[in-house]
Amino acid sequence: MGATLHNRDNSLVRLFKWIYAGLDRTIFMGLKFTFPSKFVSPLGFLGMLTFVVFIILGITGALLMLWYEPILTRAWDSVHKINDTIPYGFHIRNIHYHASNAMVMLAILHMYYQFFSGRYKIRNEILWVSGIIIGVLTILEAFTGYDIIFSERAELAISIAASLTNSIPIVGPDMMHAFFGNGFHDFVLRFYAFHVFLLPIALLGLMVIHFPRFLVFDVPMVMAVTGAIMLTGGVFPIDMGLKFDPNVPPGITVPEWYLTGLYSFLRSGYDKFTTGVAWPGLFILTLLIMPFIDRYKKFSWKDRPIIAALGITSIAQIMVTTYWGFYIDPDRTKSLLERLVIDPIFLYTVMALLVPLSFGFTYLMIKLAKNAEERSKTQKKPAEKSPIQLPEKWLLIIFVCLIGFQVYLNIATYYALLSGMKNFSLFLVGIIMLVFAGMFHLYRQGKSLPKSNVEVVSSKRPSYGLSSFGNKILGKDTSKKPLPVDTSTGTTSTVSSLPGGDLDKKTQEEEPVAAESPEIKTPSKSSTSTTSSTPSKSSTSTTSSTS
Amino acid sequence: MSQHRPPNIGGGKISRRDFLKLLAAAGTVMTFTPFVDWGKFLPNPQEAAGQRAKVELPDGSQANVKTFKVNHAEAVIYPKSNDQVLNAESFRTWQFIRLPAELGGDKSDASAFRMYSMVCLHLWCLWKYWPEDGRKRGECPCHGSMYDPMTGMAFAGPASLQAPPSNVLPRLDLEIDDKGDIWIKPPNWSPSANGVVGYGRYLT
Numbered sequence: 148m149g150a151t152l153h154n155r156d157n158s159l160v161r162l163f164k165w166i167y168a169g170l171d172r173t174i175f176m177g178l179k180f181t182f183p184s185k186f187v188s189p190l191g192f193l194g195m196l197t198f199v200v201f202i203i204l205g206i207t208g209a210l211l212m213l214w215y216e217p218i219l220t221r222a223w224d225s226v227h228k229i230n231d232t233i234p235y236g237f238h239i240r241n242i243h244y245h246a247s248n249a250m251v252m253l254a255i256l257h258m259y260y261q262f263f264s265g266r267y268k269i270r271n272e273i274l275w276v277s278g279i280i281i282g283v284l285t286i287l288e289a290f291t292g293y294d295i296i297f298s299e300r301a302e303l304a305i306s307i308a309a310s311l312t313n314s315i316p317i318v319g320p321d322m323m324h325a326f327f328g329n330g331f332h333d334f335v336l337r338f339y340a341f342h343v344f345l346l347p348i349a350l351l352g353l354m355v356i357h358f359p360r361f362l363v364f365d366v367p368m369v370m371a372v373t374g375a376i377m378l379t380g381g382v383f384p385i386d387m388g389l390k391f392d393p394n395v396p397p398g399i400t401v402p403e404w405y406l407t408g409l410y411s412f413l414r415s416g417y418d419k420f421t422t423g424v425a426w427p428g429l430f431i432l433t434l435l436i437m438p439f440i441d442r443y444k445k446f447s448w449k450d451r452p453i454i455a456a457l458g459i460t461s462i463a464q465i466m467v468t469t470y471w472g473f474y475i476d477p478d479r480t481k482s483l484l485e486r487l488v489i490d491p492i493f494l495y496t497v498m499a500l501l502v503p504l505s506f507g508f509t510y511l512m513i514k515l516a517k518n519a520e521e522r523s524k525t526q527k528k529p530a531e532k533s534p535i536q537l538p539e540k541w542l543l544i545i546f547v548c549l550i551g552f553q554v555y556l557n558i559a560t561y562y563a564l565l566s567g568m569k570n571f572s573l574f575l576v577g578i579i580m581l582v583f584a585g586m587f588h589l590y591r592q593g594k595s596l597p598k599s600n601v602e603v604v605s606s607k608r609p610s611y612g613l614s615s616f617g618n619k620i621l622g623k624d625t626s627k628k629p630l631p632v633d634t635s636t637g638t639t640s641t642v643s644s645l646p647g648g649d650l651d652k653k654t655q656e657e658e659p660v661a662a663e664s665p666e667i668k669t670p671s672k673s674s675t676s677t678t679s680s681t682p683s684k685s686s687t688s689t690t691s692s693t694s
Numbered sequence: 695m696s697q698h699r700p701p702n703i704g705g706g707k708i709s710r711r712d713f714l715k716l717l718a719a720a721g722t723v724m725t726f727t728p729f730v731d732w733g734k735f736l737p738n739p740q741e742a743a744g745q746r747a748k749v750e751l752p753d754g755s756q757a758n759v760k761t762f763k764v765n766h767a768e769a770v771i772y773p774k775s776n777d778q779v780l781n782a783e784s785f786r787t788w789q790f791i792r793l794p795a796e797l798g799g800d801k802s803d804a805s806a807f808r809m810y811s812m813v814c815l816h817l818w819c820l821w822k823y824w825p826e827d828g829r830k831r832g833e834c835p836c837h838g839s840m841y842d843p844m845t846g847m848a849f850a851g852p853a854s855l856q857a858p859p860s861n862v863l864p865r866l867d868l869e870i871d872d873k874g875d876i877w878i879k880p881p882n883w884s885p886s887a888n889g890v891v892g893y894g895r896y897l898t
Contacts, residue, residue: 305818
């Protein structure tokens with residue numbers, strides 16, 4: 148692991164190398180960091196991106212802590228002061244807010260990617276279970292965050308959360324006292340303690356368990372995510388909301404998007420415990436035990452039709468309920484209550500119909516696709532190594548979509564500029580970061596191209612990556628279908644070590660383990676064999692398939 | 695990092711001795727558990743008032759049967775502290791009502807008075823008592839929940855649709871001394887007794 152010292156290095160470089168060599172004795176060397184030298188699909192390292200956003204949240208949150216006052220009468224005013232008076236307070240607050248949304252979003256995407264790729268098997272159960280707990284805590288963290296602003300919306304969220312906690316049989320009232328204290332004053336202080344210390348420390352502790360030993364730190368992608376957060380903060384600045392006053396009727400407010408799904412159930416006015424605690428609890432529990440119900444011996448979602456259909460069903464449910472939670476009857480002549488309440492029979496009927504429909508449809512589609520695949524396999528053997536080729540039509544559609552998005556962003560920016568755009572600098576920093584990400588990517592791309600036709604062999608470093616990452620999911624099977632992934636380079640096959648990529652190697656190396664559990668060995672073996680032809684020289688090799 | 699072999703997780707047996715040890719350890723813990731004063735630190739039900747407290751009206755005087763008007767209500771802070779921030783807390787505001795005459799408000803014992811938490815059970819706005827003819831009820835400004843002054847039960851609006859105990863306001867018990875001064879008896883913050891502020895009370 149240690150870096151070799153050369154005499155021609157200057158003293159600064161020598162210092163860095165000395166420090167790097169010293170790190171050999173720390174826990175960090177147990178982790179293998181990879182800085183990919185090529186474009187890697189970000190789907191594989193969404194967890195790392197989530198962590199980066201978590202760090203951003205930690206930094207901006209720490210800065211906000213310098214000004215925020217968790218006191219009943221001053222909480223909102225202090226946020227207001229941060230927003231309007233403190234230099235750069237507005238920017239920090241916006242980054243913090245948008246990063247919180249990004250973290251929840253990335254965590255959800257991360258979970259679903261791992262779900263569909265079947266990574267939670269082969270001794271990754273602990274990773275999966277700890278990940279689900281981290282996910283729940285992340286949402287709680289985000290929830291406590293927007294509550295301690297103590298705006299009107301925050302107060303509504305608090306009272307709903309309190310009534311849900313109270314509705315839990317037997318322990319509910321005690322839990323409510325423990326978490327919320329008695330009244331708003333205790334409540335603000337307690338949620339503050341949860342938000343800035345208890346939950347983050349719990350998250351960090353769980354992350355120690357959750358981190359796999361192989362990590363990818365893709366600089367352009369990290370930059371792009373950070374830049375996107377800043378850009379969003381610049382174009383869509385978050386407002387303050389109205390200060391909560393118990394004597395003033397609150398307007399219609401909806402919670403943050405990750406809670407509107409739950410909110411739609413609550414709005415049906417059905418029993419609070421069932422709708423607000425039991426349903427989401429059941430959802431989380433199902434996710435927790437997922438690796439133990441999934442008895443398929445293969446990894447790809449195509450080989451696990453029931454599990455994949457279950458995942459699609461859950462996504463469908465989440466999308467429908469989330470939208471429903473947001474939707475409020477625009478008819479202002481009706482009473483507030485009438486507009487808010489969702490007919491429970493309607494809601495539950497739709498939900499009940501949606502489950503068999505989405506499940507059955509997905510299952511059917513997977514089966515059909517499998518059949519078609521089988522048939523095509525018997526006809527001709529597909530080429531072993533084929534980069535994803537998108538039909539021109541699809542490229543065109545993607546192109547038009549991107550341009551549409553660009554236009555939308557431009558309009559949004561224009562409106563933001565019209566209304567003052569206090570955080571124009573944030574917008575600019577976001578743009579700069581995105582451009583940097585693009586440039587870095589191009590630079591890296593160019594660097595990886597062969598300089599000449601002479602094959603350069605430089606295998607000093609061990610290549611601890613196998614190339615099977617991309618193939619396992621996007622696979623050679625999928626490569627026939629147009630997928631809007633990784634089109635730019637067509638280098639799905641050449642990927643450095645990734646959490647999943649190393650699995651194959653690990654199981655291969657550890658013969659005794661594999662011998663103990665032959666049912667585990669089979670799939671990984673097979674997946675390795677499908678990808679064995681792809682180059683595994685990965686990061687070190689300069690000659691690659693992209694020539 | 696070296697690659698350790700994972701421990702053998704397939705069906706090991708616990709020896710009888712180990713099992714008994716485990717049982718003894720669990721038993722010891724279980725025996726002493728009830729003696730630990732669990733959660734005294736974390737839950738903070740309003741400071742346990744061991745003795746009765748005055749019904750202190752906004753003007754600073756103690757409410758008295760002889761002077762407090764029939765069909766009239768005042769906001770009272772309980773438990774009152776020396777901290778202005780805590781006194782501004784919704785959860786410490788109570789509506790002190792002398793019932794209208796037709797509900798027995800002209801009597802001079804404690805049954806003529808009611809004291810309910812002002813925190814609406816729906817979404818925690820502050821309701822108040824309206825003594826006008828034709829109203830004579832508690833009304834919440836936010837979503838229009840209405841409360842019966844006699845029992846504290848919501849009879850209209852979203853609060854009335856909530857399942858018990860979340861449809862009846864928490865209530866403080868009152869007593870009157872020889873001089874006619876009104877006192878608040880030490881409460882028991884449980885849904886089946888005085889109720890939980892912001893949550894409700896079972897109507898007994």
